[in-house]
Amino acid sequence: xxxxxxxxxxxxxxxxxxxxxxxxxxxxxxxxxxxxxxxxxxxxxxxxxxxxxxxxxxxxxxxxxxxxxxxxxxxxxxxxxxxxxxxxxxxxxxxxxxxxxxxxxxxxxxxxxxxxxxxxxxxxxxxxxxxxxxxxxxxxxxxxxxxxxxxxxxxxxxxxxxxxxxxxxxxxxxxxxxxxxxxxxxxxxxxxxxxxxxxxxxxxxxxxxxxxxxxxxxxxxxxxxxxxxxxxxxxxxxxxxxxxxxxxxxxxxxxxxxxxxxxxxxxxxxxxxxxxxxxxxxxxxxxxxxxxxxxxxxxxxxxxxxxxxxxxxxxxxxxxxxxxxxxxxxxxxxxxxxxxxxxxxxxxxxxxxxxxxxxxxxxxxxxxxxxxxxxxxxxxxxxxxxxxxxxxxxxxxxxxxxxxxxxxxxxxxxxxxxxxxxxxxxxxxxxxxxxxxxxxxxxxxxxxxxxxxxxxxxxxxxxxxxxxxxxxxxxxxxxxxxxxxxxxxxxxxxxxxxxxxxxxxxxxxxxxxxxxxxxxx
Ligand SMILES: Cc1cc2nc3c(=O)[nH]c(=O)nc-3n(C[C@H](O)[C@H](O)[C@H](O)COP(=O)(O)OP(=O)(O)OC[C@H]3O[C@@H](n4cnc5c(N)ncnc54)[C@H](O)[C@@H]3O)c2cc1C
Numbered sequence: 001x002x003x004x005x006x007x008x009x010x011x012x013x014x015x016x017x018x019x020x021x022x023x024x025x026x027x028x029x030x031x032x033x034x035x036x037x038x039x040x041x042x043x044x045x046x047x048x049x050x051x052x053x054x055x056x057x058x059x060x061x062x063x064x065x066x067x068x069x070x071x072x073x074x075x076x077x078x079x080x081x082x083x084x085x086x087x088x089x090x091x092x093x094x095x096x097x098x099x100x101x102x103x104x105x106x107x108x109x110x111x112x113x114x115x116x117x118x119x120x121x122x123x124x125x126x127x128x129x130x131x132x133x134x135x136x137x138x139x140x141x142x143x144x145x146x147x148x149x150x151x152x153x154x155x156x157x158x159x160x161x162x163x164x165x166x167x168x169x170x171x172x173x174x175x176x177x178x179x180x181x182x183x184x185x186x187x188x189x190x191x192x193x194x195x196x197x198x199x200x201x202x203x204x205x206x207x208x209x210x211x212x213x214x215x216x217x218x219x220x221x222x223x224x225x226x227x228x229x230x231x232x233x234x235x236x237x238x239x240x241x242x243x244x245x246x247x248x249x250x251x252x253x254x255x256x257x258x259x260x261x262x263x264x265x266x267x268x269x270x271x272x273x274x275x276x277x278x279x280x281x282x283x284x285x286x287x288x289x290x291x292x293x294x295x296x297x298x299x300x301x302x303x304x305x306x307x308x309x310x311x312x313x314x315x316x317x318x319x320x321x322x323x324x325x326x327x328x329x330x331x332x333x334x335x336x337x338x339x340x341x342x343x344x345x346x347x348x349x350x351x352x353x354x355x356x357x358x359x360x361x362x363x364x365x366x367x368x369x370x371x372x373x374x375x376x377x378x379x380x381x382x383x384x385x386x387x388x389x390x391x392x393x394x395x396x397x398x399x400x401x402x403x404x405x406x407x408x409x410x411x412x413x414x415x416x417x418x419x420x421x422x423x424x425x426x427x428x429x430x431x432x433x434x435x436x437x438x439x440x441x442x443x444x445x446x447x448x449x450x451x452x453x454x455x456x457x458x459x460x461x462x463x464x465x466x467x468x469x470x471x472x473x474x475x476x477x478x479x480x481x482x483x484x485x486x487x488x489x490x491x492x493x494x495x496x497x498x499x500x501x502x503x504x505x506x507x508x509x510x511x512x513x514x515x516x517x518x519x520x521x
Contacts, residue, residue, distance in 0.1 A: 001485065002192040003424035008033040009413060011182055011198035013158045013225060016043035017133075018377025018398040019204035020140035021093075024100075025406030026200075027149040030413065033196065034144075035156040035185050037488070038220050041137050044206045044378060045395070047218060048133025049262040049330065050117055051104075051125040052399075053392035054094045055087065057114060061122040063087055070393060073119040073292045074386020075515040077238075082383040085364060086393075086400045093399035094126065102139040104128055115327075116267045117391035119292040125392045130262055130328040136395065155188040157488045160228050161201060161373065162422060173233040179371035180232070181418050184425050186486055193425040193486065199416040200409045203229060203360060203368075203375045204402075209257075211496045211503070212353035213444075213451040216245050216260040225379040227495035229360050230502065235369040237381040238358030239499075240506040241516045243389055244456050245354035246296040247272075249347065250311035251338065258352045259334055261314060263391055266290060268327065271315045273346065274303050280312075294388045294516050297351045301456045304350070313346035351456060355394060357385040357516065358506070366405030372416055374405040387515020430485040438480060439489045442473055443496065449473075450500050458507055458519045466504045473497050 009030030012019045023032050034040075055061050066087045071078050098104065104126040105113040114123040128135035144150050162181045165171040171178055182197040205225025209217025230236050247266075248258035266272075266289040271279050284299040285291035291299075300312050316324060321343050325332050335342050360368050360375035362382055368375045377398040384397050433439065453466035474497050477490070484490050513519050 001425065001427040002190070003195060004192060005195045005197060005424070006033070008196065008198045010200050010202065010409070011035070011196050012202045012204055013183065014043070014204035014206060014377070015040045015141075015152060016045035016204060016206050016377060016398070017136055017140065017395055018402050019202065020144055021399055021402035022202055022204065022376060022406050023150050024140070024143055024147065025403060026410055027147045029410050030149070032150040033198070034150065034152045035158055035196070036152060036154055037157040037188070037224075038155065040152050040154050041141060042218060042220055043137060044217055044221055045133045046137045047216070047260065048136070048395060049130045049260055050264045051115060051127030051132045051392050052094060052136075052395040053120065053125050053390070054090045054396060055124055056091065056112055056126065057123070061124050065121055066124060069120050070384065070390045071386065073388050073390035075388060076386065077515060078386030079383025082364060086382075086384050086397055089400050089403070090396045093403055094396070097136065097139065097399065100139050100143050102128070102136055115264050118263045118266060118290050118296065119390045125264065127264070130264070130330045133395070153185075153187075156194070157186045157188055157491065158224065158228065159184045159186055159193070159425075159486060159491055161232050161370075162195070162197075163232050163370065165232065166422060167419060171233050173235070175233065177371070178233060178369075180373045181422055186488065188488060193427070195422060195424050197418045197422060199372065199413040199418065201373050202405065203373060203379055204377045205379045207378045208356050208496075208499045209353050211447065211450050211499045212455070213447040214248065214258055214350070215353040216248050216258050217353070218257050222492040222496050223499035224492065224495045225375065226359050226502070227498035229368065229370065229373070229375065230498060232370060234373070235361040236359060236502060237361040238506065239356070239502040240510050241357035241385070241387050242353060242454075242503060243293065243355040243357060243516055244297040244351040246293050246300050246351050247314055247349040248352035249334065250350045252310075260354075261331055261347060261349055262328070263293060265314065265316065265328060265331070268324070269319055272296070272300065273313045273315050274307060275309050275312065292388060293391060294518075297456055298518060300351055311348040311350045314349050315346045316342040317344070317346065355389055357381070357387070357389050362401070364404060365408035366401045367408060374409060376401040376405050387517065425486070427485055430483055433480070433484045433487070433490065436489065439493050442477060443493050445469070446473055446493070446496055446500055450503070454500070454504050454507060456518065458517070459521055460519075463504055463508050466500070467508065470497060470500050470504060474501065
């Protein structure tokens with residue numbers, strides 16, 4: 001395989017909200033290189049529907065109320081200082097996004113059309129129709145394209161970050177002086193492996209949804225950043241807190257990505273009904289459809305277990321058609337495209353893996369346990385979400401931490417030097433995989449294992465079963481990895497097995513139910 005060295009000041013892995021916002025903030029100080037494994041806009045960010053939470057209308061809302069809502073949703077496992085910081089700094093960061101050109105819906109020239117979602121006691125969600133993430137991604141990519149210091153390499157897959165380990169030193173998790181010099185990155189089109197050497201490395205690789213059989217996340221969400229960081233002996237945290245979105249569209253086939261029906265629709269008045277037509281949320285929580293999403297997801301899971309059905313319904317038939325289409329054109333069009341008219345038919349929905357609250361452990365600046373590595377966005381565990389993320393807080397978290405990481409790294413990066421003896425990738429002794437089935441089948445097994453045994457409701461028996469299956473998958477895949485020429489499929493599988501292992505390990509450690517981690521013995 002061909003190899004080549006590339007030098008940059010700031011290496012950013014990922015082109016979602018976190019990576020792009022960070023890039024814009026540091027670009028006036030040095031050379032920025034963003035690598036992204038697919039097209040630049042293929043990110044979790046692009047699919048965000050509901051919006052971004054920020055205290056905007058001080059007549060009804062307050063910073064304290066948003067803080068309280070975040071902590072209540074997180075079952076108090078949140079880091080209160082971080083919650084306070086994100087909620088307080090959030091409106092300023094959102095304003096910067098607006099100044100860059102992001103358009104959020106308004107009711108008149110001055111006032112935003114603020115929505116309310118599950119777990120929020122006030123209307124505070126800024127949104128662009130029901131395609132808020134698309135609008136944010138568009139805005140940021142346009143701004144990045146105009147900046148002469150920022151280069152994006154699309155279809156470039158990051159394999160591993162580079163540390164002292166690659167200089168032949170023994171690196172264990174006990175070491176507190178691990179530092180990073182960049183990353184090995186595969187150009188998927190040419191098969192060349194770049195040794196990208198950087199003063200600062202930012203992991204902004206997003207979510208892990210593909211580790212489960214049903215997910216709202218796109219195919220890129222394979223937890224690569226968390227896995228490569230863990231392999232480099234960095235600290236990760238709270239991996240057991242996996243959020244399932246209660247209402248993904250049920251289409252009766254196994255999808256790689258399920259279409260999300262935003263909970264803003266429940267805020268708008270839609271009602272959940274079982275297949276007998278009975279509204280059931282009252283049995284589970286007095287907030288009914290507006291309860292936090294873990295409660296709603298478990299309620300649906302329970303209804304499905306009792307009835308043996310594959311889905312429940314979201315009933316929108318009583319809602320105002322014109323207003324609905326105005327607010328949720330994307331969802332309306334999707335439903336109509338598969339023959340469901342939301343004003344005639346109820347929408348079939350089921351829970352799907354949606355968001356990871358845990359991840360790479362970071363401080364208030366996004367600094368990880370490995371020097372020169374910042375982790376921002378969904379791959380990071382900041383302490384904001386605690387045991388459960390409040391709806392629409394993740395885009396906000398990504399903005400606030402991208403900003404803080406930028407400020408911190410700008411103050412330090414010029415002091416960082418890069419050793420001269422960093423080797424290029426060594427592909428000696430490896431060959432192209434002869435049977436892709438070994439990889440594709442193992443991926444399915446992993447996803448089924450995680451969905452069946454480490455899903456919404458967990459038990460010791462299920463977790464142990466997952467552990468044993470994962471051990472086998474790990475052994476088989478490591479043996480294959482050792483002799484296979486690097487390719488995206490085997491690396492993603494390796495990363496997803498690592499993520500499955502971390503979630504299961506952390507879930508086994510936490511004996512009592514809290515937030516998203518729900519155990520039944
Ligand atoms: C359907 C859906 C709806 C959502 N709705 C909302 C909402 O309304 N409000 C809200 O706050 N949050 C929402 N979320 C969550 C939110 O969108 C994400 O948490 C957030 O966008 C993550 O941003 P990010 O920058 O961390 O990662 P992403 O936007 O996922 O970007 C990750 C980037 O990393 C790249 N990458 C990954 N691995 C590698 C690798 N090995 N090499 C190179 N590049 C790599 C990817 O290609 C991608 O560019 C939603 C999520 C989904 C899936």
